[in-house]
Amino acid sequence: MDLVVGIDIGGTKTKIGLVDGNGKCLDQTFFRTREYPKLDDYLEKVKSECDELIASLEFTPNILGCGIGAPNASSKRGTIENAANLAWKGTVPILGEFKKKWDMPMRIMNDASAAALGELLFGRGKKMTDFIAITLGTGFGAGIVANGQLIDGYDGFAGELGHVDMTIGDGRLTGLGVEGGLEAYVSATGLKRTILYMQSHYMDDSRFRGIAYNDLHGEEITQAAEEGDAIAIKAFDYTAKIMAQALANFTAFTQPEAFILMGGLVNSGKWILEPLEKYLDQFLLQVYRGKVKILESGMEGKTAAICGASALIWENHR
């Protein structure tokens, strides 16, 4: 049976899984990325986890290759460059180093681009030629599919839309220091920042008046909205409005048929999606109105990143 190794390198966890040609993850494991600050140790750990996963199968698979999703990855150079949330600094030639340990077909890509490729091969994007996959986690990531292909960019850094300048008022700073950058507003972190902002801006009573920023969790904001907390509801509306403006701008770029959303913020359901639909309809140019869908990811949440990474290899076996 043909299988692909999918690896998702995150700031917190590294997830590894074995994925079949239908995007099904047969088995998976993970370890904490930060426990292996030296690249060589890290890659040894990845390799041994892969070996173990493969050995634990009840059959001997034919491994076609290894796909990797990672923040700040250049698909064209096989590197990770200046990743804010990883211990390895500067430009890391991770693909070249990993190939020294395990000689097989390998590809690496920005994690959001890998997610988009996953949707194209296995998820909601199967029958589409033009869509944008958006990951709304700690940050805001995007993978762009146009003309049925993933857009790479000149040296593999297309889709860094979290740092598009939205110039709202005096502009929050993103982690990269971009003033007014989108992900400072539209992400799980952005929503938390907006909970503070709304408390500063309005006098409404709220459960959040008793909770410090560091103790604030996304699920709690959804729950508060359910209970009618005015600050929570205003925060969702504000987030959705800025997100809608950004999606309207993105639509003018590649005119996607759909935005496919995934990540923590999407779990807030109608609180984010309903105002998002309303504002998007308002902000879209007439020529686009009624043509752009907002969809939730068709991939299973827990293994979505692994399956997306595996799509880098599966793409070449169709």
Added chain:
Amino acid sequence: MDLVVGIDIGGTKTKIGLVDGNGKCLDQTFFRTREYPKLDDYLEKVKSECDELIASLEFTPNILGCGIGAPNASSKRGTIENAANLAWKGTVPILGEFKKKWDMPMRIMNDASAAALGELLFGRGKKMTDFIAITLGTGFGAGIVANGQLIDGYDGFAGELGHVDMTIGDGRLTGLGVEGGLEAYVSATGLKRTILYMQSHYMDDSRFRGIAYNDLHGEEITQAAEEGDAIAIKAFDYTAKIMAQALANFTAFTQPEAFILMGGLVNSGKWILEPLEKYLDQFLLQVYRGKVKILESGMEGKTAAICGASALIWENHR
């Protein structure tokens, strides 16, 4: 000899030319678009002008097809839709109607996308896989090439970047009523509006204090800058700054290797290009810095639009 008919439909002029496989326009003509408000009369006129051009050649060419560039054109549907500057209202099935008069391979495309295809086949984009062509005329048009292909969009309306919201202060309105839309600032018209704004904002003396908006021409603004007119210089700086912010945002989208500029505003030369380079370097995310070129079009100005339109057909003969 193989030739392609290239047609550029503009609000003022319709330009028609015969283009060879090197993008050279052998002969051309034009007429005033508004003199033929009925579509049928217009297409008859186009056809007879084409016949005349072909008959006047010293040889009998093999016409491969006809490529058309037009505002608000949908490449996928062969239509022009809700074009603000054309007499035909609503959705015009122009390709279908023209084929009834002249049965040959035909394609239509947004004029800026056609220009991008022209640069890809014949101009500065020849050796590039990722670039964005920008036309800075009455409006702001863009054609996006990524992965070596022109990006069409879901139903052929990709690249409407003139209406991307830049939300500057209280936002100028574009012709489509988009508040803060890019082309309200960055276009020949936008520059004229900025000359007014700068007079309202600063007290500097200027030759423009004696010139009404309707009497204002782009060349004069360049000349005034040459002579040290403070309002003209401030207007160029302001235009370049907003344009740089937009290009920095666009870079985060498809990461082009270059922006290829054409149209009236580019004739202002260093007055727009020098501050543009300066601000772009300032606004680009670090990962893109030093990798994005600003180029002027490689096509001959007068026939660029015709050659771009012809590229729609030549693209299929390579």
